[in-house]
């Protein structure tokens with residue numbers, strides 16, 4: 001659903017309308033809109049922060065909030081990248097395994113999002129902890145540029161596997177072990193010590209069937225489909241050349 005830009009989003013758009021649109025500006029616009037509309041006005045206790053390039057803009061937007069709105073907030077990272085980002089911005093951090101109960105809200109990016117707000121995540125190899133945090137989010141808000149919006153999820157799904165099970169999972173599901181992160185030869189090793197296999201989406205298969213197929217394969221720790229069976233986005237902010245919409 002394309003929204004008429006409310007006043008708030010129009011002002012965000014005006015602020016950036018002199019900058020030529022790019023996917024990176026899109027991430028920034030969508031992040032600003034998401035934070036302005038969704039970051040609780042009563043200072044939240046616990047806020048989850050996803051991983052990836054969009055998150056950098058989200059943290060900048062959080063930093064721009066009035067100090068009183070965040071001074072009692074503890075942020076929960078989903079990777080070493082987001083931990084470092086939060087520390088660099090002097091925000092208070094804790095770890096998801098120290099949390100009791102739900103987080104107030106979780107903000108994250110995505111690689112694909114469909115009209116039902118199902119997402120594929122894990123392009124940066126961080127899907128496992130992202131999901132562990134997302135399932136504990138009272139709200140789960142996803143931010144993206146327009147290149148991520150798709151009519152239906154497809155392509156490949158990142159899947160985190162135990163390294164010794166990689167050969168078996170490849171036989172069962174197909175795909176390739178992700179290789180060659182900058183500065184690292186051989187398989188990409190995740191923050192939790194797993195390998196990532198990019199598994200092809202079976203042509204014509206629905207979200208539920210695909211998610212269950214991946215989850216039911218021995219050796220798979222977690223997959224990058226975020227859907228109603230575990231955690232679907234409650235709200236998605238997408239920016240494109242025309243402005244920001246949410247659905």
Ligand SMILES: O=C[C@H](O)[C@H](O)[C@H](O)COP(=O)(O)O
Nearest residue numbers: 052053054109122124125126
């Ligand atoms: O593993 C990475 C995460 O799932 C990211 O949220 C996702 O890949 C989107 O990344 P970016 O914000 O860099 O487009």
